Amino acid sequence: MTTLIALWQLAQPDKIKFWAYVGLSLSAVSCLYIAATIIYNIFFHPLCYFPGPFIHRVSRVPWAIRHARGEQAFHTQRLHDRYGPVVRIAPNHLSFTDRQAWKDIYYHRIGNESGATEMAKSTEFTRNVKGQITTIVNADQEEHQRLRRALAHGFSDSSMRQQEPIMLKHIDMLVNRLRQESVNGLKKSNMAEWYNWTTFDLSSDLIFGESFHCLETVNYHPWVATIMKTIKFHAFMIALGYGGLRGLVQLIHKAGGFLAMKTMRGYIDSMLKSRLSMDQSRDDLFEGLAKRRHEWEKLGVNATVLLLAGSETTATCLSGTTYFLLTHPEVLKKVTNEIRTSFSSDTEINIQSVSRLTYLLPVLNESLRMYPPLTSGMVRKVPTGGARIAGHYVPADTLVEVQHWSINHSKDNWVDPWSFRPERFMVDAKVAKERGDLLDAVQAFSIGPRNCIGQNLAMTEMRLILAKIFYNFDMKLADDSHRWIERQKNYNVWDRIPLNVTLTPVGNK
Numbered sequence: 001m002t003t004l005i006a007l008w009q010l011a012q013p014d015k016i017k018f019w020a021y022v023g024l025s026l027s028a029v030s031c032l033y034i035a036a037t038i039i040y041n042i043f044f045h046p047l048c049y050f051p052g053p054f055i056h057r058v059s060r061v062p063w064a065i066r067h068a069r070g071e072q073a074f075h076t077q078r079l080h081d082r083y084g085p086v087v088r089i090a091p092n093h094l095s096f097t098d099r100q101a102w103k104d105i106y107y108h109r110i111g112n113e114s115g116a117t118e119m120a121k122s123t124e125f126t127r128n129v130k131g132q133i134t135t136i137v138n139a140d141q142e143e144h145q146r147l148r149r150a151l152a153h154g155f156s157d158s159s160m161r162q163q164e165p166i167m168l169k170h171i172d173m174l175v176n177r178l179r180q181e182s183v184n185g186l187k188k189s190n191m192a193e194w195y196n197w198t199t200f201d202l203s204s205d206l207i208f209g210e211s212f213h214c215l216e217t218v219n220y221h222p223w224v225a226t227i228m229k230t231i232k233f234h235a236f237m238i239a240l241g242y243g244g245l246r247g248l249v250q251l252i253h254k255a256g257g258f259l260a261m262k263t264m265r266g267y268i269d270s271m272l273k274s275r276l277s278m279d280q281s282r283d284d285l286f287e288g289l290a291k292r293r294h295e296w297e298k299l300g301v302n303a304t305v306l307l308l309a310g311s312e313t314t315a316t317c318l319s320g321t322t323y324f325l326l327t328h329p330e331v332l333k334k335v336t337n338e339i340r341t342s343f344s345s346d347t348e349i350n351i352q353s354v355s356r357l358t359y360l361l362p363v364l365n366e367s368l369r370m371y372p373p374l375t376s377g378m379v380r381k382v383p384t385g386g387a388r389i390a391g392h393y394v395p396a397d398t399l400v401e402v403q404h405w406s407i408n409h410s411k412d413n414w415v416d417p418w419s420f421r422p423e424r425f426m427v428d429a430k431v432a433k434e435r436g437d438l439l440d441a442v443q444a445f446s447i448g449p450r451n452c453i454g455q456n457l458a459m460t461e462m463r464l465i466l467a468k469i470f471y472n473f474d475m476k477l478a479d480d481s482h483r484w485i486e487r488q489k490n491y492n493v494w495d496r497i498p499l500n501v502t503l504t505p506v507g508n509k
């Protein structure tokens, strides 16, 4: 082989030299470019005074790799422990754990020259594919305001009262199914799955007037199963784009993404058709958008967003709360006692009566702190002219965010941040502050014009479900579900693993 190469070299010395020079020159230029970028990012970049580990200050790649591997939020939290309340997690990207940053980044702002009165979402995270259809989540300010106004009525208190029978129908189905399944505490049930089936059935009924029937079939609807699988894929695409390979993201999306989207859209389109064919106007989540039936594509994508935003998050919080209760017997005892002494029958549990459960609310708040359904990913871009965030001047075009996982576990904000203590939320904010807990550091639903439109619905739904479950069952965590949170990956949302429990029905309620 070597002899062959030598012979070939002898035959073509000039060509070899030429290409060797080209190769060497290209390598030298690349090395120079990389060295110059590193020097610039470390010594001359407008963010060079912000702390962070060397590799994050010089390159976006470490962030991208952590994100694709489902570790980014955990890693950022550890960086905050080491570097303090503001960390440079990539050359032009800052993460904050000072609670003032909530207001400085996510609240309304005084309008800039373009008229924008909010810090725009970073398109790298919300619209990483060209030609993507806009939704309430990624639309620019003007379109967002229109969509939000159209949806507002469906989320009002009066609409929620109208939606109560639909909610109770599915929650009662969950209870009945679990009674059949439980075999008096002898069989393990995966509550993460049961909660998911319930919230998907309930949300699809509230949006399309038609359930996915997951609880009836005791299985995932194909649409739900497919969408759950795309979570990791989506994180991978974000990571690729963030790492500088946007062209590749575009290509992959064209090749495979469109195909998957087509199948998914098939299901949604047929549900939309039947929803829009309903004669009478329904006081449901979708009624506001249904009036825009001329924009078929937009309706479909927005319906999908509502469905996902409303189901996955709520099921996550329900699973987390159940886990914390089953691993904290004294809290479980208090919650169960409160629920079972407040009602003399299961049928007394409704929207109004659960709002009187004064211990269940702090339990939910503490669960949202310890195990937030969204851990990170609410990235905004600083507008022209820069901004003041938590006392720091931050130049235009910087990516900025508050990551729920980091701020909720910062020792600057909480006494013993890794301990589950609902009592933190049982005193008013002033007393809590004196004790070392800054209650407004946790904002699981975010704040400002782009905060969660479904916050009240979610809290009501979760209180109803937990009250019904802990009224009807005694539960025990199965041996294979210990260290449930520590064993999970996270891609801004959780890749939940089974939460196995045994259930024993309580009396014949």
Ligand code: HEM
Pocket: 136, 137, 148, 203, 285, 305, 306, 307, 309, 310, 311, 313, 314, 317, 372, 373, 374, 377, 378, 444, 445, 446, 449, 450, 451, 452, 453, 454, 455, 457, 458
């Ligand atoms: C525990 C449950 C929930 C949590 C923790 C949660 C959290 C959040 C957060 C943090 C945002 C802001 C995202 C961002 O700025 O990028 C958001 C937005 C949103 N959520 Fe929720 N959510 C929950 C339940 C729900 C429910 C039940 C619905 C309704 C079906 C819903 C619908 C939405 C929508 C439509 C948006 C976009 C709002 C806008 O951009 O104006 N969410 N949610």
